[in-house]
Amino acid sequence: MQKKLLVLMLIGAMLVSSLTGCSSKDSKGTTETDVSVTEPAKSEDTAATEAPATDSEVTQGKVFNIYCWNEEFKSRYTDYFEKAGKLPEGITVNFIVTPSENNAYQNALDQALLNQESAATDDKVDMFLIEADYALKYVDSDFALDVKGDVGLTDADLADQYQYTKDIVTDSNGIQKGTTWQATPGLFVYRRSIAKDVLGTDDPDQVQAALSDWTKFDAVATQASAKGYKMLSGYDDAYRTFSNNVSAPWVDGTKIVIDDNFMRWIDQTKLYTDKGYNNKTILWAPEWSADQGPSGKVFGFFYSTWGINFTLLGNSLATPEAEGGKAEVGNGIFGDYAVCQGPESYYWGGTWICAAAGTDNLPLIKDIMQTLTCDPATMKQITEDTQDYTNNQTAMGELANSDFQSAFLGGQNHIKLFAEAAPKIDMSNISPYDQGLNESLQSAMHDYFDGTVTKEAALENFYKSAIEKYPELTK
Amino acid sequence: MKKERNKEVKVKGVSYAKWGYLFLIPFFTVYIIFSLIPLISTFYNSFFENYRSGLKQIGPNFIGLENYKSILNADLLQYISNTFIMWLMGFIPQIVIALLLAVWFSDLRLRLRATGLFKTIIYMPNLIMAAAFSMLFFSLFSDSGPINNILMNMGILKEPFRFFTSVWATRGLIAGMNYLMWFGNTTIVLMAAILGIDGCLLEAAAIDGASPWKVFTKVTIPSIRPILIFVVITSMLGGIQMFDIPQILTNGDGTPNRQSMTLIMFLNNHLFSKNYGMAGALSVILFIISSILSVLVFSSMTRDMSKKKGGR
Numbered sequence: 051m052q053k054k055l056l057v058l059m060l061i062g063a064m065l066v067s068s069l070t071g072c073s074s075k076d077s078k079g080t081t082e083t084d085v086s087v088t089e090p091a092k093s094e095d096t097a098a099t100e101a102p103a104t105d106s107e108v109t110q111g112k113v114f115n116i117y118c119w120n121e122e123f124k125s126r127y128t129d130y131f132e133k134a135g136k137l138p139e140g141i142t143v144n145f146i147v148t149p150s151e152n153n154a155y156q157n158a159l160d161q162a163l164l165n166q167e168s169a170a171t172d173d174k175v176d177m178f179l180i181e182a183d184y185a186l187k188y189v190d191s192d193f194a195l196d197v198k199g200d201v202g203l204t205d206a207d208l209a210d211q212y213q214y215t216k217d218i219v220t221d222s223n224g225i226q227k228g229t230t231w232q233a234t235p236g237l238f239v240y241r242r243s244i245a246k247d248v249l250g251t252d253d254p255d256q257v258q259a260a261l262s263d264w265t266k267f268d269a270v271a272t273q274a275s276a277k278g279y280k281m282l283s284g285y286d287d288a289y290r291t292f293s294n295n296v297s298a299p300w301v302d303g304t305k306i307v308i309d310d311n312f313m314r315w316i317d318q319t320k321l322y323t324d325k326g327y328n329n330k331t332i333l334w335a336p337e338w339s340a341d342q343g344p345s346g347k348v349f350g351f352f353y354s355t356w357g358i359n360f361t362l363l364g365n366s367l368a369t370p371e372a373e374g375g376k377a378e379v380g381n382g383i384f385g386d387y388a389v390c391q392g393p394e395s396y397y398w399g400g401t402w403i404c405a406a407a408g409t410d411n412l413p414l415i416k417d418i419m420q421t422l423t424c425d426p427a428t429m430k431q432i433t434e435d436t437q438d439y440t441n442n443q444t445a446m447g448e449l450a451n452s453d454f455q456s457a458f459l460g461g462q463n464h465i466k467l468f469a470e471a472a473p474k475i476d477m478s479n480i481s482p483y484d485q486g487l488n489e490s491l492q493s494a495m496h497d498y499f500d501g502t503v504t505k506e507a508a509l510e511n512f513y514k515s516a517i518e519k520y521p522e523l524t525k
Numbered sequence: 526m527k528k529e530r531n532k533e534v535k536v537k538g539v540s541y542a543k544w545g546y547l548f549l550i551p552f553f554t555v556y557i558i559f560s561l562i563p564l565i566s567t568f569y570n571s572f573f574e575n576y577r578s579g580l581k582q583i584g585p586n587f588i589g590l591e592n593y594k595s596i597l598n599a600d601l602l603q604y605i606s607n608t609f610i611m612w613l614m615g616f617i618p619q620i621v622i623a624l625l626l627a628v629w630f631s632d633l634r635l636r637l638r639a640t641g642l643f644k645t646i647i648y649m650p651n652l653i654m655a656a657a658f659s660m661l662f663f664s665l666f667s668d669s670g671p672i673n674n675i676l677m678n679m680g681i682l683k684e685p686f687r688f689f690t691s692v693w694a695t696r697g698l699i700a701g702m703n704y705l706m707w708f709g710n711t712t713i714v715l716m717a718a719i720l721g722i723d724g725c726l727l728e729a730a731a732i733d734g735a736s737p738w739k740v741f742t743k744v745t746i747p748s749i750r751p752i753l754i755f756v757v758i759t760s761m762l763g764g765i766q767m768f769d770i771p772q773i774l775t776n777g778d779g780t781p782n783r784q785s786m787t788l789i790m791f792l793n794n795h796l797f798s799k800n801y802g803m804a805g806a807l808s809v810i811l812f813i814i815s816s817i818l819s820v821l822v823f824s825s826m827t828r829d830m831s832k833k834k835g836g837r
Contacts (some may be wrong), residue, residue: 109605115578153797160577163580186579187580188579188580190579191579191580193580206617227687260689330668330687331668335667336664336667336669337667337668337669340669480789486797493776493780494778496780497690497780497781497782500687500781501779502690502691502692502782503782507782508782511782511783514600514783515794516777518599518794518795518797519794519797520578520790520798521576521578521795521798521803522576522578522583
């Protein structure tokens with residue numbers, strides 16, 4: 051009997067330790083730190099031009115920590131700020147990169163910000179980057195500094211930026227707490243060859259006329275389907291065109307409100323799925339990427355600035371550039387895409403720069419923000435070098451009216467269309483819950499589109515997942 | 526002084542007990558710091574409203590049993606049954622195949638060759654990280670993955686079967702992965718148990734004319750019962766904690782229709798908002814479920830043993 055008791059106790063101990071073991075998961079799995087030290091000024095003449103900066107250097111911290119989730123900002127910073135010789139001597143810049151998968155970036159950033167007060171001066175976050183979907187989480191907190199009052203940018207500096215890029219990072223008191231170098235208006239990218247087959251033309255203006263509202267869009271989908279094409283690739287493709295044009299924020303008080311526009315997305319996508327107008331793919335899945343390549347039979351995709359020249363271009367090649375293929379006509383379907391504005395204006399993506407409260411490098415932050423997000427010359431250069439669309443109405447206006455051409459889009463000047471679309475974006479209805487609720491709604495609705503559950507059950511699953519994420523919300 | 530003490534020891538005789546206690550100290554220290562204190566704080570946390578909304582900390586406010594109420598109202602039974610169904614779907618084939626292999630490998634009369642090689646091979650899947658294994662299956666069984674391609678090229682399917690939109694296909698894949706990962710481990714444990722049986726018993730049974738099946742059910746199984754209990758209980762606890770495979774395979778959503786959402790995935794969902802209250806309450810419920818199940822399994826499998834003892 052005693053033996054049995056002992057065994058029971060040991061089992062109990064095992065059980066206890068195995069159960070408690072799983073509760074303390076460490077969220078910061080992959081954090082890499084890149085260190086780039088500035089070289090001492092090479093010639094006297096750079097030192098001379100930087101005279102005002104060296105003055106402020108005395109009061110600045112020696113270590114500048116930037117939290118981000120990929121290399122994009124780092125390359126912009128290196129190419130257009132550091133190489134331009136604007137970094138004061140003696141400051142070390144650290145990029146702390148945490149990939150955004152599974153919320154890892156936000157977890158790491160939150161932890162760092164919450165420790166901000168007790169951290170050593172050189173370990174404090176000085177600057178961090180955010181995405182639009184969760185911008186308000188940081189903007190509505192005290193961790194991000196006012197770009198005018200605290201950092202010192204002026205209204206004149208910011209005047210040329212697109213209004214929606216400022217709305218997204220403006221808190222409930224009307225204070226702007228971030229700034230960005232890119233604007234990301236979205237367009238509808240279609241295959242010229244398929245448009246010719248279905249509509250008899252590949253001219254952007256005429257295709258736009260055929261797709262200018264959702265009723266017409268649906269009609270073209272029917273035509274495309276009759277010819278054996280799919281209108282869209284998958285479930286989430288059109289989501290942002292609907293979610294960016296809602297009539298009210300996601301949450302009213304603490305109550306989750308599903309806007310009519312989301313219901314329109316649900317009904318349209320279900321219809322497309324049942325009628326075979328889409329290929330049942332999910333955003334970023336390999337099938338979705340394949341649909342954009344030479345074997346794809348999809349009429350078009352909703353893509354914004356960066357998506358066209360980076361993601362779509364890469365997917366369209368038969369021989370990827372990594373395997374020695376060249377981005378030129380003849381490789382896959384390079385040159386077969388064109389853009390039009392599509393049924394509704396929207397944006398997708400974008401990265402905002404915020405100054406962290408507690409930083410000891412305000413002058414440097416101001417310099418970086420001013421150079422990368424307010425200086426027309428630098429921003430025009432970025433667009434010319436990288437085809438990224440920058441957040442400067444004057445510079446973009448110049449390019450829109452120039453003979454700028456994209457070989458990938460068959461010689462079209464897409465900057466012109468972006469410049470027309472960007473001012474139409476209205477982001478006054480964002481909420482701090484956007485990221486979580488959008489993800490929950492999309493993933494809950496996939497079951498409905500797949501035919502596994504009814505619409506009511508899918509909505510019920512959405513509410514469950516939403517309240518798990520945000521316990522303060524109610525149905 | 527020294528002599529005196531030696532005398533004392535001699536008088537009392539050598540006591541090994543104190544050494545036993547001394548050697549137990551490291552275990553108990555580690556256990557108290559890393560298991561008992563966290564366990565108690567889990568219980569404590571479960572009575573508080575304590576989460577983060579964005580960067581704002583809400584609580585901790587004492588709210589009594591509110592967390593338990595909302596957990597019980599939130600489909601807990603569904604997640605419990607998901608977990609158990611998927612565990613059983615993996616465990617039943619696992620124990621059957623493992624027993625079979627263990628008996629074969631340890632049967633000297635079969636004269637199997639290269640058993641060492643096979644033991645290594647069947648253990649291999651356990652060396653792969655569960656997350657990587659899950660990712661691999663996700664690509665293999667995706668809509669345009671190799672499995673669908675093979676089935677379509679062989680003419681079995683006309684269009685791709687969308688594994689991850691079917692409840693039973695998804696559960697089957699999860700159970701299948703668990704089975705593949707753990708049957709080798711179970712085989713090796715059971716084999717060790719079978720090799721520990723006194724050879725005389727088996728020979729005596731054979732001489733008495735018992736068929737291999739009779740030997741297996743009447744001699745082998747009763748002799749390895751303690752190890753079987755161990756295997757069942759550890760596997761059950763592992764099953765209750767099933768997380769990484771379904772999490773990666775369904776991208777954390779437990780799709781379709783939350784039918785492959787396990788208890789720990791449900792717990793993990795609460796950590797999005799750092800909701801220590803709800804997560805704590807769920808952990809306490811998990812603790813109670815695991816305790817009850819362990820005691821049930823243990824007592825049902827030792828019932829015969831204790832009866833015999835009582836009869837003596």
